[in-house]
Amino acid sequence: MFSQTRSKFLGYIFIIFIFYCTGCDSQKKKEIDLTELTYVPSGILGLPDLPVPKNNPQSADKVSLGAKLYSDKRFSLDGTVSCATCHNPEQAFVDKLKVSKGIKNFTGTRNAPTVLNAAYYKTQFWDGRRKDLEGQSKDPLLNPVEHGLSSHDDLIKIVKADPDYSARFKTVFGVDSDSIHIDHVALAIASFERTIISGNSPFDRYRFGKEEKALSESAIRGLALYMGKARCQDCHTIGETNAIFTDDKFHNLGVGFKRIQPKLEEILQKKAESKTGPTSDEEILTNLESSELGRFAVTGINEDLGAFKTPGLRNIALTSPYMHDGSLASLEQVIDLYDRGGETNPFLSSGIRPLGLTGQEKADLVSFLKSLTSPVLPKMPK
C-alpha cells in the first residue's frame, strides 16, 4: 500500500517535471520553420537553383561563423573532433575511411558522406533521419562515438565564454551572449554548408554546356550506358537542365544486409513487442545491427529494411570508399556490385537486377563517373 502510494507520488513529480521541462524548452527554443524554401540561382554549370529555407537566409557573416563552428574541435569531449574531422575540406569533405572515427578513435557504423552538394538533398544522413542540414548538424555533437558531448549546453558554454563568438552571434542573429542557443549554431553551420556546392565538371560542360570535346569517347559511351543498359539514371537522376544525381529515395541493394538477415525475425519481433519509437542516433552509430536496418529505423516500414539514401555522384572519384558502410574500395567494385544485381535478399529494391555488362562497358562507366569531378572545389572562407 505504502509503496503504491509512493510510486504514484513519484509519478506525479515525474509528470510535473516533464511539463516543466517542456515548458522551458519551448520558451527557450524559438520554433523556426525551415520547410518553406526559396531557390537561389547557383551560378554554377550543372547545378540547379539552391534551396534555402526562408527562415535561414544566407549572409557572408553567417557563413563565416558557420565555417568557424564547423572547424572548432573544442566542441567534442576530448577536444579532438570537429565537423571537419570526418567531412574534411582538404579531402572533398570526406575522411577517406570505411567508417568514421570520432573521439578516442571510436568508430561508428557508417561511411561519412561528403558535404559537397548535401544542400540539395531532401533528407540528411544515410537513412534520412533528419530533414535538413540544420537538423543534421546537432546530432553528431551528442553521439558518443562522434563528438561525445553530454549535452548541447557543453558547446553553448564554450561559445558564450568566447568573445569572438559572442560578437559574431550578435552580428548574425542579434542575440546577446546569454541567449545563444544550439539552434543558432545549427543555422550558421547549415548556411556555411550551403556554400559547399560544386558543378562545372567535364560532364556538365558536355551535357549542359554543349562542349562536345569535354568528355572522352569512353566517358561518352559510359554516359549512354548510364542512361540505358546500366540503369543508373533511374535513381541517380540526371535532369534536362541540371543534375544532382539522386532521386532522394531509399533503396535496398543488399549491402551489409547479411549482417542482419539471419536475425531479422528476432529483430522485428522485438521491435513489434517493445513498441519503441524510431531508432536513436546513438543506437544507429554504435550498434551494427541497428545500423543495417537502414531507412526502417526511421519509418518502421518493413519495405524500408536495409534501404539507404541514393547519394549524389558529383566528385565521386574523390570520395572513396563507397556505400553506407564504406565496404567497397573502388568505383570498379561498385560497378561490379550493380552488374551482379546487388546482394540477394528479400527486400532488394526491385529495380536492381543483373546487368550483363562487358569489361569494356564497366570501364566506360568508370570513365564517365570520373568525369563528374569538379575542377575546383569550394574552400573554407578566410
Place this chain on the structure above:
Amino acid sequence: MEEGKLSRKDFLRRTGGLLAASIVPMSLVEIACGGRGKGTHEKFTFAFISDPHLTHIKGTNFVRNFDSGLNKAIETVNLMFPRPDFVVFGGDLAQLGKREELDHGMELLSKLKVPVKYVIGEHDYYLDLGNYWQDKISKLNYSFDHKGVHFVVLNSILTYDTWIKRWKTPEERMNEMARLDNPNGSPFMVGDDQITWLKKDLENVKSGTPLVVLSHSPLYKIYKPWNFWTDDAETIQSILSRFDNVTVFHGHVHQVLYNQIKNISFYALMSTAWPWPYPESYTQSPNYIPKMTVFMNRQDPFHERDGTGWAFVNMDNAREEMHYKLWENKDRIVKYDDSAGHPVDSEYQKPESRILPQTHY
C-alpha cells in the same frame, strides 16, 4: 526547429498493425466474425500469397523475377508478428504445370512457418488434370472451419470434357489454356459434381455463419477472352445467396479488383509475378469490369515488383477491410461501406483524389 524525425507517436501509428501486416506480399485477413453486427466470434488473421507463375527454363534454372516475387512474399509472411493462423495460396504456382515448377514452388513454400491452404489454378492443372497436385500438394476442393468461419475452397478452373479431349498431348492442352485471347480457349467452370458437393457441404451451415469462399478465377463474369470468368458463376452465387455475409477471394486477375453482387463481396488478390492490365482497354469483346473498382495506377517498368504485391483484410463484425499492399507503389484500403452496400476505396474512390497514372518521369 524541424526535427525531421518521426515522433514516437507517429512511429507507433505507422508500425501498429503494419508489423502485423504491412510487410506481406499477400493478403492478410483478420476476421471478427459472427454475422454483420454480431461480433461474437474470435478474431483471427490469415494471409494470402497468389499467382507466382514460377517458370522453368531448363535443368535447375527458373525465371529469376518470378522466383524473387514468391520469395519476397514468403520471407515477409514469416516476418509478421503476430503470425497469421495460416496462409491461403491462391493458385498458379506453376506456369505450365510442370513437375519441376510445382516441386520448385513447394520447396520455396516449405519455408513458410505457418500452415498453407491451397487453391489450384489453371496453370497448375491442365498438364496432368491436377494429378500431381492432388498427389503431392492438396485436394482440389474442400472445406474447413476456423474459429467460427466456414471456409470453402473451390476448383473453379474446370472446363468442358469435349475441350479437354480435343488436344493430342497434355502439353498442347496446357499451352492452349495458358493463352489469353485464344480463339481455341474454353471458359472456366465449377461444374456439376462440385456444385452437388458444395450444396451438401453447406447443408449443415447456418445462414448466420460467416462464409469465406476461396477460388482461383472470380466467381463472377468480367472478361471472357482472358477467362476473368466462371461460366456457372450465377449458379454458385445462388447457392450462396441464403448466407448473411459471404466474401469471395480469388486470384487469376493479378490486379486490384473488387465487386459486390447482392450479398457477396468479391476481392481479387495481387500476383507476386506480374500485373495484368484492365481488360477495359481491349475492345474485342465486351467487359464487365465492376464500376466501383478504382483501377491501379500504371506501374513503372523499371521496378520489377511494381504492380505486384499483397493485401490484407480486416473483417470486423463481418465488415471487411481489404488492405492492398503494393510493392514499390501506394497502398490501397478498400472497405465494405454500409451506406453504399459495397466495398469502397477509403482514399481514392473520388475521381479527384486518385493516383496519377504515372508519377515517375
